[in-house]
Amino acid sequence: xxxxxxxxxxxxxxxxxxxxxxxxxxxxxxxxxxxxxxxxxxxxxxxxxxxxxxxxxxxxxxxxxxxxxxxxxxxxxxxxxxxxxxxxxxxxxxxxxxxxxxxxxxxxxxxxxxxxxxxxxxxxxxxxxxxxxxxxxxxxxxxxxxxxxxxxxxxxxxxxxxxxxxxxxxxxxxxxxxxxxxxxxxxxxxxxxxxxxxxxxxxxxxxxxxxxxxxxxxxxxxxxxxxxxxxxxxxxxxxxxxxxxxxxxxxxxxxxxxxxxxxxxxxxxxxxxxxxxxxxx
Amino acid sequence: xxxxxxxxxxxxxxxxxxxxxxxxxxxxxxxxxxxxxxxxxxxxxxxxxxxxxxxxxxxxxxxxxxxxxxxxxxxxxxxxxxxxxxxxxxxxxxxxxxxxxxxxxxxxxxxxxxxxxxxxxxxxxxxxxxxxxxxxxxxxxxxxxxxxxxxxxxxxxxxxxxxxxxxxxxxxxxxxxxxxxxxxxxxxxxxxxxxxxxxxxxxxxxxxxxxxxxxxxxxxxxxxxxxxxxxxxxxxxxxxxxxxxxxxxxxxxxxxxxxxxxxxxxxxxxxxxxxxxxxxxxxxxxxxxxxxxxxxxxxxxxxxxxxxxxxxxxxxxxxxxxxxxxx
Numbered sequence: 373x374x375x376x377x378x379x380x381x382x383x384x385x386x387x388x389x390x391x392x393x394x395x396x397x398x399x400x401x402x403x404x405x406x407x408x409x410x411x412x413x414x415x416x417x418x419x420x421x422x423x424x425x426x427x428x429x430x431x432x433x434x435x436x437x438x439x440x441x442x443x444x445x446x447x448x449x450x451x452x453x454x455x456x457x458x459x460x461x462x463x464x465x466x467x468x469x470x471x472x473x474x475x476x477x478x479x480x481x482x483x484x485x486x487x488x489x490x491x492x493x494x495x496x497x498x499x500x501x502x503x504x505x506x507x508x509x510x511x512x513x514x515x516x517x518x519x520x521x522x523x524x525x526x527x528x529x530x531x532x533x534x535x536x537x538x539x540x541x542x543x544x545x546x547x548x549x550x551x552x553x554x555x556x557x558x559x560x561x562x563x564x565x566x567x568x569x570x571x572x573x574x575x576x577x578x579x580x581x582x583x584x585x586x587x588x589x590x591x592x593x594x595x596x597x598x599x600x601x602x603x604x605x606x607x608x609x610x611x612x613x614x615x616x617x618x619x620x621x622x623x624x625x626x627x628x629x630x631x632x633x634x635x636x637x638x639x640x641x642x643x644x645x646x647x648x649x650x651x652x653x
Numbered sequence: 654x655x656x657x658x659x660x661x662x663x664x665x666x667x668x669x670x671x672x673x674x675x676x677x678x679x680x681x682x683x684x685x686x687x688x689x690x691x692x693x694x695x696x697x698x699x700x701x702x703x704x705x706x707x708x709x710x711x712x713x714x715x716x717x718x719x720x721x722x723x724x725x726x727x728x729x730x731x732x733x734x735x736x737x738x739x740x741x742x743x744x745x746x747x748x749x750x751x752x753x754x755x756x757x758x759x760x761x762x763x764x765x766x767x768x769x770x771x772x773x774x775x776x777x778x779x780x781x782x783x784x785x786x787x788x789x790x791x792x793x794x795x796x797x798x799x800x801x802x803x804x805x806x807x808x809x810x811x812x813x814x815x816x817x818x819x820x821x822x823x824x825x826x827x828x829x830x831x832x833x834x835x836x837x838x839x840x841x842x843x844x845x846x847x848x849x850x851x852x853x854x855x856x857x858x859x860x861x862x863x864x865x866x867x868x869x870x871x872x873x874x875x876x877x878x879x880x881x882x883x884x885x886x887x888x889x890x891x892x893x894x895x896x897x898x899x900x901x902x903x904x905x906x907x908x909x910x911x912x913x914x915x916x917x918x919x920x921x922x923x924x925x926x927x928x929x930x931x932x933x934x935x936x937x938x939x940x941x942x943x944x945x946x947x948x949x950x951x952x953x954x955x956x957x958x959x960x961x962x963x964x965x966x967x968x969x970x971x972x973x974x975x976x977x978x979x980x
Contacts (some may be wrong), residue, residue, distance in 0.1 A: 383871040387768050393760030394769070397843050398780045404787060407795055456691050463688030476692050478966070479699050485894070485962035486955060487901025489928045490706070493935070493951045497705040520695060550684035571786075578788025581903040581928070585935045605790045605904075612794045613908060620798070627791050638786050642779070 404631070412628025415621040420629075425591050425602075431618040435626055437593050438602040441508065444594065445587055445603055446577055448512025453519030454569055460520070461527025461565075466553050477528075480521040491517050492582035500586060508594060508601035511587025515576040522575065526568025530561040567641045574637040578630060580605035604630050702955075710949035712942055721949060727914040727930075729939045734946035736953070738914040742831065742924035743954075746906060747899040749835025749920065750842055754899075755892055757839075758846025762888075765847065766854035767862075767876045778851070785844035793905035796837040801828035801909055804836070809921055824919040827911065832920040834910040838902055842895040849894060853887025853972045854880060890968030897961040901954055903928040927954050 419434040426433030464473050495514035500506055534557050542552035558565070587601045589610065594601040604626050611623035713721065717734060724735030761781075765774045805828030812822045857880050865875035881888070911923020912933060927950050938944045 379871050379874065383873040386873045386877070387764075390760040390764035390768055393757050394764040394777055394847075397757060397761045397784070397847060398777050400840055400843070401780050401784050401787075404791065404795060407799055408791070411798075456694050459688045460692035460695060463685075463692040467685045467688055468692065472689075473692070476695055478963075480695050481966050482959055482962055483695060483699055485897050485901075485958055486702075487903065487928060487958055489901065489903040489931050490702075490951045490955045490958075493709075493931065493948055494702045494705055496935070497709050497948075498701070517698060520698070524692070524695065549681045553684070574786060578786075578790065580788065580790040581932055584932055588936065605788060608790050608794060609904060609908070612790075612797055623794060627794050630788060631791055634786055634788065635783060638783055642782075 408624065408628045408631055411621075411624035412626075415625035416628060417625075420622065420625050424593070425607075427591075428614070428619075429616055433622075435602070435604065435607055435622065437590065438604050438607045438626070439629075441587070441590070441594050441601040442577065442603040442605070444508045444597060444601060445511040445515060445583070446573060448509055448597065449515035449519055449576055450573055452512065453516035453572075454523055456516075457520045457523025457572075458527050458565070458569070460524045461531065462553065462558070464524065464528040465531035466549075466557065477525070480524050483517070484521040484525070487581075488518060488579050489581040489584075492585055495582060495586045503598075505598075506586065506588035506600040508587050508597045508599065511583045511601065511603065512597075514582035514586045515579060518576050518579060518582065519572050522572040523569055526572065527565050530564035530568060531557060533564065534560045564645060567645050570637060570641050574634050574641075578605055578634055580609055584609075706948055706952040706955060710945050710952050713945035713949045716942065717946075721946070722953070725914075725916055729934070729943045732940075732942055734942070736927070736946075736950055738916050739925050739927045739930050739950060740953075741916045742834075742910060742926040743900055743928070745831050745920070745924070746834040746838055746910065746926060747896060749832065750838035750899045751892065751896060753836065753839035754843045754846055754895060758843045758891075758895070759850055759888065761843070762847045762850035762854060762891075763876060763881065766851045767880060768872060778848070781844050781847050785848065789841065789902060789904040792837055792841050793908035796833060796905055796909045800837055801833050804828050804833050813921075820918045821920050824917075824921050826921050827923060829909050829911040830919075830921050830923045831910065831917075834906045834924075834926070835920070837905045837909060838899045841902060841905060842899050845898060846891050846895045849891035849969060850884075850888045853884040853891065853969065856887070856972055857883045884972055886968045887972030890965045890970075890972070893961050893965030893968065897958045897965065900961070901928060901958050903932050907932045927951075 419432065420436075421434060421439065422436050423432070423434035424437055425435060460476070464477060468476070491514055495510050495517065499510035499513050503510070538556055538560055539552055542556040543549070547555065583603050583606050587603055587606070589606050590600045590602045608623050608626045608630070611619040611626070614620070713734065717724075721734065722736050722740065724733075725737040726733045726735045727738060728734075765778055765781075769777070805826050809822075809826030809828070809832070813826065816822045861879050861883055862875050865879040866872075870878070906926050907929040910926055910929055912925055912929060913923040914925045914930070915922070917924060931947050931951055931954075934943070935947055938947060
């Protein structure tokens with residue numbers, strides 16, 4: 373009887389302890405949100421979106437060029453990374469079989485785990501060294517290398533979730549393989565695939581380390597993709613470790629903006645996924 | 654197939670139709686080859702990555718050899734480069750991170766996968782997934798302005814008073830240092846430990862739980878003696894994945910580790926990590942040898958994380974049978 377009670381007690385105790393672990397992990401998000409809204413909310417104003425950064429030590433100014441710069445870099449990354457990742461994913465799901473696809477999958481997973489700073493070095497040697505200067509383009513290349521494996525794998529997973537019967541139906545109607553893929557399978561999975569791509573883009577939007585020595589930074593408007601370009605994450609980094617209180621204030625504002633964009637994209641993507649679309653396997 | 658396609662116009666149009674269909678067939682081949690080229694691009698990227706890192710670290714490798722990893726003097730002005738302080742800093746901060754993150758993450762994963770009511774579990778899992786999406790520079794920002802002051806005043810003096818007999822918790826508390834970097838890393842990797850361990854636990858067949866419960870086990874006993882051992886490979890895999898992430902994490906560590914190339918026994922002391930020194934010195938490197946040494950650090954980091962990731966993927970694969978290979 374004692375022993376029975378003891379076991380019940382352990383059961384309840386461990387339930388409590390593990391629940392506390394989960395609660396503590398979840399609270400971190402609210403801690404982050406609270407801190408950023410509190411510090412960033414006060415700092416975010418119109419100047420932030422319309423003004424260029426002021427020289428070190430002066431108060432005021434904004435990060436308008438970094439907001440645009442981030443957009444440019446992400447656009448370049450998406451233009452390179454999405455087509456490669458998407459078509460590669462189509463190959464893995466629809467055409468490939470045997471060792472080569474396994475190798476590609478495994479490589480994609482490994483590339484996904486490579487520290488982003490190493491990707492930065494790679495883009496530096498690949499683009500910055502031959503061109504002899506930092507550029508938004510180099511930053512875009514670095515981020516696209518991070519985007520490719522995630523796009524590849526999510527595309528593959530969502531295409532695989534499309535029921536085999538749809539493919540067979542298309543083939544039975546006389547469609548060739550690629551017609552079946554292009555007109556039936558991909559449209560059926562497009563919601564999941566595009567959501568996955570958006571999540572991938574949201575992830576690279578916050579990457580800092582690969583941009584430090586590819587797109588670098590710029591106090592002025594970037595007029596072309598061939599120039600050093602400011603980006604929000606790099607600005608947060610430089611402003612946060614600077615000794616100026618006003619720069620700290622702006623770092624909070626930029627961080628709030630970045631986090632808000634990130635959370636909205638993530639929540640929207642997951643909501644879009646939860647209704648409709650074949651769930652990935 | 655062809656018959657159904659061209660039934661109405663059979664006769665006059667037949668030769669033209671056939672060539673069109675043939676073209677479609679060869680288009681199949683074309684689509685196959687085209688998509689394969691794009692998929693193979695990823696192999697090319699990795700090969701090129703290794704090649705470039707290897708080529709650009711040549712100067713440092715030929716000058717220092719293996720000594721590079723075992724000497725601790727880092728002096729760009731004198732042209733002396735030894736990587737030991739960075740390796741030490743990377744390993745110590747990652748170890749601190751895992752010591753905190755693994756028990757916490759495992760407990761949370763067990764709760765979410767086994768014990769919590771489904772509705773609660775879904776909501777919490779959603780929040781955990783959002784946490785994994787927070788950029789590391791934001792963690793760094795919070796670490797600088799929220800964590801470091803907290804460590805400097807109440808926490809480090811408290812640890813010094815209670816556990817000060819250990820060399821780990823001695824010395825002045827600056828706030829920045831190995832402990833600050835380790836704690837922020839722990840916070841960053843917990844979501845990964847949770848989500849992958851949880852997946853491994855969920856992949857355990859229900860019969861296992863039912864059998865344990867039918868034998869009279871409590872919910873916890875079935876979890877701890879049956880489900881967790883069944884999923885252990887995946888759980889170990891999640892720890893390895895978290896380790897790889899912690900080793901390569903750059904921004905948050907750079908902002909709070911203190912950026913001092915030294916080897917200190919105390920966790921309160923400022924140090925340096927591989928990723929942090931690359932982030933700080935790459936753009937301001939004083940010469941080719943300096944760049945080359947930094948690239949060699951990058952190469953070492955790359956190989957380390959590749960090996961750990963490779964093992965982790967195989968372990969996770971062995972339990973969930975998803976991910977890298979599809980049945």
